[in-house]
Amino acid sequence: MIFDDPIVAATFEEYQARVASERRLMAGGGASANRPVSRDDLLLPVGPEVGSFLHSLVLARQPRRILELGTSYGYSTLFLADAAKRIGAQVVTMELADYKQAYARERLARSGLVDVVDFRLGDAVALVEADPGPFDFVLLDIWKDVYLRCFEALYPKLSEEGVIAADNMIDPATARPSVRAYRAAVKAKPDLQTVLLPIGQGIELTVRWSAENAKL
Numbered sequence: 174m175i176f177d178d179p180i181v182a183a184t185f186e187e188y189q190a191r192v193a194s195e196r197r198l199m200a201g202g203g204a205s206a207n208r209p210v211s212r213d214d215l216l217l218p219v220g221p222e223v224g225s226f227l228h229s230l231v232l233a234r235q236p237r238r239i240l241e242l243g244t245s246y247g248y249s250t251l252f253l254a255d256a257a258k259r260i261g262a263q264v265v266t267m268e269l270a271d272y273k274q275a276y277a278r279e280r281l282a283r284s285g286l287v288d289v290v291d292f293r294l295g296d297a298v299a300l301v302e303a304d305p306g307p308f309d310f311v312l313l314d315i316w317k318d319v320y321l322r323c324f325e326a327l328y329p330k331l332s333e334e335g336v337i338a339a340d341n342m343i344d345p346a347t348a349r350p351s352v353r354a355y356r357a358a359v360k361a362k363p364d365l366q367t368v369l370l371p372i373g374q375g376i377e378l379t380v381r382w383s384a385e386n387a388k389l
C-alpha cells in the first residue's frame with residue numbers, strides 16, 4: 174500500500190468506495206433522486222494507478238512547490254499531499270467549485286495533511302497568473318478546454334527541470350480536440366521534452382530541460 178499512515182489509507186478507501194458507488198450509479202443510467210447526475214456531482218478522479226505514479230514521481234523528483242489544477246473533491250490531492258508531506262514540499266491546489274474545495278479540505282484535514290496544502294478558489298488561469306511561481310511539479314486536470322490557456326499561464330513559471338503531468342490525453346474521446354491543441358503547444362516549446370504515457374486515462378508527462386542548464 175502506498176499510504177503508510179492508516180488514517181490516510183482509510184481516507185483513500187473512502188474515496189474508492191465513493192468511486193465504486195458513482196460507477197454503479199452511472200451504469201444504472203445516471204439518475205440520482207429523480208434528477209440526472211451532473212459531472213460536478215462526480216469525483217472524476219485520476220484513479221489509483223495515476224495517483225500512485227504521481228506519488229512516486231514526487232518522491233523521486235523532490236519538488237519544493239507542487240501545483241494542482243483541478244482539486245475536485247480531493248482524490249488526487251490526497252496522493253500529492255501525502256508525498257509532499259514526506260519530502261517537506263507544499264501543494265497549491267486550485268478549484269472553481271467551493272463545495273468541492275470544502276469537501277477536499279475536510280478530507281485532507283481528517284488525514285493530517287491539510288498543513289501542506291494551500292487551497293485556492295477560482296478560475297485556474299487567473300489564479301496561476303496571480304501567483305509568482307515557480308512551480309516545480311504540476312498536475313493539470315481541469316476541464317480540458319482550459320488546458321491550453323492554463324499551460325500558457327504556467328509555462329513561464331515552470332522551474333528548470335520542472336514537470337507537468339496532464340491527464341485525459343486518451344480518454345474521454347470528447348476531449349481529444351482540446352488535448353491535441355495542448356500537446357501541440359507543449360511540443361512547440363524547444364525546452365520541453367514530452368511523452369504520452371498510457372496509464373489511467375492517459376498522461377502527457379512533460380519535463381523542462383535545456384542543455385545550457387545541465388549540471389556538468
Ligand SMILES: C[S@@+](CC[C@H](N)C(=O)[O-])C[C@H]1O[C@@H](n2cnc3c(N)ncnc32)[C@H](O)[C@@H]1O
Nearest residue numbers: 217218219243245248249268269296297315316
Ligand atoms: C477532472 S476534475 C479533477 C479531478 C481531480 N484531479 C482528482 O483526480 O480527483 C476537474 C475539476 O476541475 C475543476 N475546474 C474546471 N475548470 C476549472 C478552472 N478554469 N479553474 C479551476 N478549476 C476548474 C472542475 O470544477 C473539476 O472539479
